[in-house]
Amino acid sequence: MKIVITSSGNNANAKVDNHFGRCAFFVFYDTLTRGVEFLPNPFKEFEEGAGEAAVNLIAARGITKIVTGELGVKVKPILDSLKIQVIILRHKEKSIEEILNMLNHYA
């Protein structure tokens, strides 16, 4: 299973970024290989449509789950139609490492 996490920095100590479309980095995590990849968000500076563009990017990579703090109203219906699950954190100060540890049960 492939999961994307929105991150505010490019290392595992960084906190989760609360904005989905305009996060600083996307963290791609593959539960099978335990591979973690940080990708700078190419849509960060978009004035409009950052969320949709981000969905296209992650859908092309076969992501089935998103972990983030918030996401826009335009994005949710697209994710629903793609059957991508959304996980929204309520305690938003978690680091990427903590999230990855929580996802360990999928391995």
Next chain:
Amino acid sequence: MPRPKRIRRMTNPPHFKGFKPVGLTEEPPVVIHYEEYEAIRLSDFELHGQVESARIMNVSRPTFARIYESARRKVAQAFVQGKPIVFEGGKVYFDSEWYSCKSCGCWFNHPSREEEVTHCALCGSAEFEQNKEGPL
């Protein structure tokens, strides 16, 4: 036999059961289906066009128009004849199927409706509950 109805999508049911006219004795109520409530909400509250509303409810534009018309007639009937309104029934499913985990405190939804939710999508805990309202 008529063609089966397509299941209409809606976000949230009304959070109360209906309306009562002031100062009248109990009359048999007008039953407004959830899909009709949703049609009025989308058209007259959110001010979407019919094409847009139909897309949101996942039905065709003409079907949406029929649902909406039926809803308006029921409201008019209740207003004119002083009947109570109850919200009940209808062929709908709810778009907001948010769950919250008691262990890690996250919200998660469940886009594959066919499968049952057995554990929290984030931490894997079995301690979660279904919520009527989601974080969005």
